[in-house]
Every structure is written in C-alpha cells, then in structure tokens.
Amino acid sequence: MGGTPADMAIPVDWYLYLSAALFIVGAAGMLIRRNLFIVLFSLELMLNAVNINLVGFSRFHENLAGQNFVLFVMAIAAAEAAVGLAIATALFRNRQTLMVDLFDRMKG
Amino acid sequence: MQVPDLVPVIPELILLVAACAVLLVEPFLKTEGPGRGDKTAVMGIALAGLAGSLVVSLALVGQHRVSFAGMLVLDDWAVFFKVLFAIGAGLTILMSPLYLEAHRRHLGEYYALILFAVIGMDLMAAARDFILLYLALELMAISSYLLAAFFRYRARSNESALKYFLTGTFASAIMLYGISLVYGQSGATNYVAVGQVLGGQGGSVAVLFAVFLVAMGLAFKVSAAPFHMWTPDVYQGAPTPVAAFFSVGPKAAAFSAIMAAFVVAFPGAVKEWGLLFIVLSIVTMLVGNVFALVQTNVKRMLAYSSIAHAGYLLTGVGAMGWAGNSYPGQGVMLYLAAYTFMNLGAFGVLAYLKSQRPESFDHTLKQMAGLGRSSPWAAVLLSLFLLSLTGIPGTAGFIGKFYVFSGVVWAGLWWLAVIGVLLSAVSAYYYLRVIIYMFFREPEGEYAVKHPISGGMAGSLAVSAIATLIIGIVPSWLWDAVGSAFITLFR
Numbered sequence: 001m002g003g004t005p006a007d008m009a010i011p012v013d014w015y016l017y018l019s020a021a022l023f024i025v026g027a028a029g030m031l032i033r034r035n036l037f038i039v040l041f042s043l044e045l046m047l048n049a050v051n052i053n054l055v056g057f058s059r060f061h062e063n064l065a066g067q068n069f070v071l072f073v074m075a076i077a078a079a080e081a082a083v084g085l086a087i088a089t090a091l092f093r094n095r096q097t098l099m100v101d102l103f104d105r106m107k108g
Numbered sequence: 109m110q111v112p113d114l115v116p117v118i119p120e121l122i123l124l125v126a127a128c129a130v131l132l133v134e135p136f137l138k139t140e141g142p143g144r145g146d147k148t149a150v151m152g153i154a155l156a157g158l159a160g161s162l163v164v165s166l167a168l169v170g171q172h173r174v175s176f177a178g179m180l181v182l183d184d185w186a187v188f189f190k191v192l193f194a195i196g197a198g199l200t201i202l203m204s205p206l207y208l209e210a211h212r213r214h215l216g217e218y219y220a221l222i223l224f225a226v227i228g229m230d231l232m233a234a235a236r237d238f239i240l241l242y243l244a245l246e247l248m249a250i251s252s253y254l255l256a257a258f259f260r261y262r263a264r265s266n267e268s269a270l271k272y273f274l275t276g277t278f279a280s281a282i283m284l285y286g287i288s289l290v291y292g293q294s295g296a297t298n299y300v301a302v303g304q305v306l307g308g309q310g311g312s313v314a315v316l317f318a319v320f321l322v323a324m325g326l327a328f329k330v331s332a333a334p335f336h337m338w339t340p341d342v343y344q345g346a347p348t349p350v351a352a353f354f355s356v357g358p359k360a361a362a363f364s365a366i367m368a369a370f371v372v373a374f375p376g377a378v379k380e381w382g383l384l385f386i387v388l389s390i391v392t393m394l395v396g397n398v399f400a401l402v403q404t405n406v407k408r409m410l411a412y413s414s415i416a417h418a419g420y421l422l423t424g425v426g427a428m429g430w431a432g433n434s435y436p437g438q439g440v441m442l443y444l445a446a447y448t449f450m451n452l453g454a455f456g457v458l459a460y461l462k463s464q465r466p467e468s469f470d471h472t473l474k475q476m477a478g479l480g481r482s483s484p485w486a487a488v489l490l491s492l493f494l495l496s497l498t499g500i501p502g503t504a505g506f507i508g509k510f511y512v513f514s515g516v517v518w519a520g521l522w523w524l525a526v527i528g529v530l531l532s533a534v535s536a537y538y539y540l541r542v543i544i545y546m547f548f549r550e551p552e553g554e555y556a557v558k559h560p561i562s563g564g565m566a567g568s569l570a571v572s573a574i575a576t577l578i579i580g581i582v583p584s585w586l587w588d589a590v591g592s593a594f595i596t597l598f599r
Contacts, residue, residue, distance in 0.1 A: 012292075016292075019288075023285055026281075027278070027281075027282075030274070030278050036270075039274065043277050043278070043281065046278075046281040046282075046285070047281055047284065049285070050281065050284045050285050050287075050288045053285070053288035053289070053292065054288050054291065056292075057288065057291050057292040057295075060292070061291075061295035063295060063296075065239075065291065065295075065296065065297050066288075066291055068239070069238075069239050069288075069291070069297065072239060072242070072243055073242075073284065076242070076243065076246045079246070079250055080246070080250065080277055083250050083253050083254060083273065084273055084277070086254075086257075087253065087257055087266065087269050087270055087273055090257060090260040090266050090269075091266045091267075091270060093260075094261070094262075094263045094266055095263060095266075100270070100274070103266075103267045103270055103271075105263065105264060105267055106264065106267065106268075106340070106341045106344050106345055106408075
C-alpha cells in the first residue's frame with residue numbers, strides 16, 4: 001500500500017489499521033466471551049471491520065466494487081443476526097441459559 | 109439498461125420457483141396434529157423442481173455463457189456440480205419424510221430450505237466473482253443453520269445449530285476479510301481480473317496472507333482439520349437426513365469454490381496454496397481417521413470419516429496447485445460424485461433405523477448388533493456403503509480414491525499418496541467393525557425394526573446403492589464427463 005490518491009486526505013493505511021484492530025477485537029470476542037449476545041455483537045464487529053476495509057480500498061482504487069460489496073455484506077449480516085437470534089430463542093426455551101460454554105452435551 | 113443473459117441461471121430460477129411454491133402450498137395442506145400430515149404435495153413440488161433443474165442443466169451441457177457482467181459463467185464445470193447437487197438433494201428429500209414423520213416434525217419449510225441451500229451451492233460452483241461467491245456461500249450456510257436447528261424442541265438439535273452457526277459465521281467472516289484484502293491488492297472482485305492483476309506479483313507477503321485467509325474460511329466449510337471441531341457435534345445433533353445432506357452438498361460446493369477461485373484468481377501463487385492444502389490434507393486425514401477409531405457412536409464415526417474423506421480430497425486439490433496439473437483436480441471431481449452416493453446411502457440407513465425407534469435408538473455400535481438378522485436389507489446396504497467408504501475394489505469409493513491418488517502420484521507427490529493409502533487402510537478398522545457388529549454379534553436388547561424399508565427411503569437407498577456399484581464397476585463414462593467438465597474451468 002504505497003502511494004495514495006492526491007485527494008485522499010486520510011491515507012488508506014489508517015483504514016487498514018482501524019479495520020485490523022476491530023477485526024481482532026471481534027475475533028477475540030467470539031472466541032473468549034461466554035454470553036451468546038456478546039458473541040453475536042463480536043460477529044457484527046468482524047463484519048463491520050471488513051466493511052471499513054472495503055470502503056477504504058474502494059476510495060483508494062477509485063472504483064465502486066468495494067462499496068457495492070459493503071451493501072451485500074450488510075444485508076447478509078442482518079440475515080445472519082436474524083438466524084442467530086432465532087437459534088438463541090430456541091436454545092433459551094430448552095435450557096434457560098445463553099452461556100455458550102454450557103452447551104456441551106456432545107463430546108469426543 | 110442491458111438485460112443480463114438469464115439462460116445460465118435457469119436451473120436456479122426453477123429451484124427458486126419450486127421453493128416459493130412449497131412455502132405457498134404448505135399452509136393449505138391438511139394436518140393431523142402438530143408436525144404430522146400428508147406432505148406428498150410439497151415433496152412432489154420440491155422433487156419436480158430438482159428434476160427440472162437437473163434436466164435443464166443437462167440440456168445446457170457444452171454451452172459457454174458468461175452473464176451478469178462476468179459474475180457467473182455457465183460451462184460444463186458448473187453443469188457437473190449443478191447435476192450433482194440436484195441428485196444429492198433429491199436423494200435427501202426422498203429419505204426425509206419417514207424420519208421427520210417419526211419425530212413429528214414433518215413441515216414444508218424443510219423442503220424449501222433444502223432447495224434454497226441447493227440454489228446457493230449451484231451459484232457457488234458457477235461464481236466467478238468474490239461478491240457472488242460470498243453471497244452464494246451465505247445463502248447455503250444460512251439455510252443449513254436452520255436445517256440443523258429443525259428439531260427445535262430437542263436440545264441436541266439446538267446445540268448442533270448453535271455450534272454450526274458460530275463456527276460457520278466466524279469462518280465466513282475470516283474469508284470475507286481475506287476477500288477484502290484481495291480486493292485491496294487488486295482493485296477487482298472478479299476472479300479473472302484478480303488473476304490478471306495478481307498473476308505477475310504472485311509471491312508477495314500481503315497477497316499470500318489474503319490467500320491464506322480465504323483458504324481458511326473455505327477449509328472450515330469442507331471441515332478440514334484443524335478447522336473441523338464443529339463437524340462431529342453438528343452431524344450428531346442435526347436430524348440424520350440433514351447430516352447426510354451436510355456431509356455431501358455443502359462440502360462438494362466448498363470444494364468446487366476452492367478449485368474455481370484458487371485456480372482462476374490466484375494463478376501466481378499456485379505453489380504456495382498448493383502446499384497449504386497439502387499440509388491441511390495430511391493433518392485432516394490423520395485427525396479424521398484417528399478420532400474415528402475411538403468412536404462408539406456410528407453417526408459420530410461417520411462424521412469423523414467425512415473429515416477423513418475431506419483429507420483425501422484435499423490431497424488432490426493440493427497436488428493440483430503444487431504441480432499446476434489438472435489431472436488430480438479431475439480425480440477430486442470424480443471422488444465428489446462417488447462420495448455423494450456412498451455417504452448419503454450410509455447416513456440414509458441410519459436415518460431408517462432411527463425412524464423405526466425414534467426414542468430408544470441412539471446410533472451406538474451396540475444397538476447395531478444383530479441387525480443382519482432383524483433387518484437383513486438394511487444391514488446389507490449399510491455394509492455396501494461402508495465397504496465403498498473403505499475403498500474396496502468394485503465400489504465407487506475405490507474408483508474415487510484410485511483417481512485422486514493416481515493424480516497425486518502423477519503430480520510427483522508419491523509420498524502423499526502413500527500416506528493417503530496407509531490411512532485409508534487404517535479406516536478399514538472402524539468401517540468393518542460396524543459390519544462385524546451387524547452380522548456377528550448377539551443383540552443385547554430389543555432393537556428390531558418395525559417396518560421394512562419402503563417408499564421414498566427404499567428409492568433413495570436403491571439409487572445410492574446402484575450408483576455406488578455402477579461407478580465402481582464401469583467408471584469410464586464418469587471419468588470422461590469429469591474430464592470434459594474440468595477443462596472448461598481454464599477457458
């Protein structure tokens with residue numbers, strides 16, 4: 001990521017750093033946190049980190065493919081959240097808890 | 109505005125119409141209590157949709173059409189996978205009613221979800237753009253999460269869905285991050301355009317990192333070790349026909365996406381991704397086979413066996429990249445076709461047994477004892493599928509392994525083929541153990557089946573068994589079809 005377009009006030013590297021930091025926070029949250037809702041938030045963080053990347057690169061390359069992509073990612077993220085919450089509802093009805101580490105009936 | 113060429117997506121449009129028709133017709137059907145009732149109508153619509161998609165796909169053989177601004181193509185490569193997915197989903201649907209009826213969860217959405225998943229799988233094979241790849245993968249994955257959770261009153265089905273959802277979304281987020289980096293490097297999302305930009309600067313660290321992330325995301329989907337942890341739990345907890353579908357459909361779709369994306373978009377880094385998949389394949393074969401040895405639950409054993417088979421398939425993918433040769437890739441395609449029939453059949457017999465005693469049968473080895481006497485047909489069919497999974501000559505499994513491993517040897521990686529053959533010899537232990545239990549052990553409790561195999565289940569198992577034998581005995585037609593389909597990838 002060497003040069004930047006002249007009218008790009010913030011260099012593209014900065015978008016990359018922000019996005020990488022957000023992505024790592026999200027990934028760590030998905031792996032470490034126990035509450036299913038926090039895990040779902042972390043998933044959204046990961047997807048939005050990708051969105052920042054895509055928008056930054058879209059500006060850098062001066063083409064719109066990246067921004068188009070972001071719209072699709074947002075739609076998919078909404079669909080994923082809907083399914084995730086539906087699974088959470090079903091889980092809570094059966095077990096009265098949403099701590100993901102308690103769902104360990106199958107092992108080996 | 110220019111109207112895109114819709115001919116390449118006619119098979120998917122047919123499936124879409126069928127899925128919507130299933131959802132619209134289902135509320136008007138009579139029910140006999142919750143989750144029960146005659147669902148022949150929706151099943152018929154779903155099967156008709158799959159048959160239509162299959163016939164149209166076959167009618168489109170030999171065409172080469174690029175549509176939607178280069179986002180997807182229709183060539184023999186895509187047609188091969190469309191036909192394979194339609195057959196796999198059709199066999200799954202045929203074996204489902206008996207199982208769902210026994211568990212009082214026979215609902216029309218089930219068929220619609222399978223059709224939506226098939227649309228996603230079809231588009232994954234046809235995609236030539238990372239945006240479409242991601243969308244198709246998520247269409248397949250979201251339908252799969254819901255299918256895993258289909259028995260929502262059962263704690264195990266919920267747990268299975270949760271694990272599938274969390275690992276699946278995590279993997280696709282990682283793949284997406286990789287795709288964003290690919291876009292950053294190349295300024296394009298189209299495979300061909302990415303390949304042209306990145307082809308020259310193949311080995312740079314940033315490109316390799318992006319390729320690695322995309323590979324990791326797709327390796328999750330094919331359940332390659334060390335990204336396989338979800339597979340046994342998901343397969344064990346999900347309804348058995350759904351587990352059967354997961355083990356063949358999404359896996360084959362992910363392999364088609366891996367081969368198309370990596371061959372076309374990352375030609376500059378073939379050595380590197382070839383090596384990555386070779387390493388993954390060795391770890392996957394080891395983990396799958398070793399853990400399968402210690403399982404006492406047959407369904408869970410089949411889950412580990414599907415990990416092992418992903419390992420055999422990955423040797424072909426890796427060798428294809430490492431040697432830059434299409435021969436191992438053709439072997440992978442043939443193996444996927446063989447694997448679809450034999451694995452669906454094996455899971456199908458388990459689904460039949462479970463549907464006979466939905467409360468007491470738990471897929472354990474002990475409960476398989478004496479099956480050879482109480483239900484000789486089920487025992488014989490399961491033995492055939494297990495022998496095929498082992499790779500006994502005369503069955504589809506042998507032909508699949510033969511072509512993949514000979515492709516690997518052709519690529520100069522004879523040591524990798526030796527590892528694969530040795531580990532598939534190990535696999536004979538856990539497959540044959542089931543057969544020994546079925547025919548040579550006295551049953552400890554009363555696990556006799558209530559009804560003989562009949563109806564859709566019989567049709568599904570018969571088709572799987574006949575296809576397993578036909579591919580095993582006369583494979584040349586399939587090899588020719590695979591060969592002519594594979595070269596279209598390089599046009």
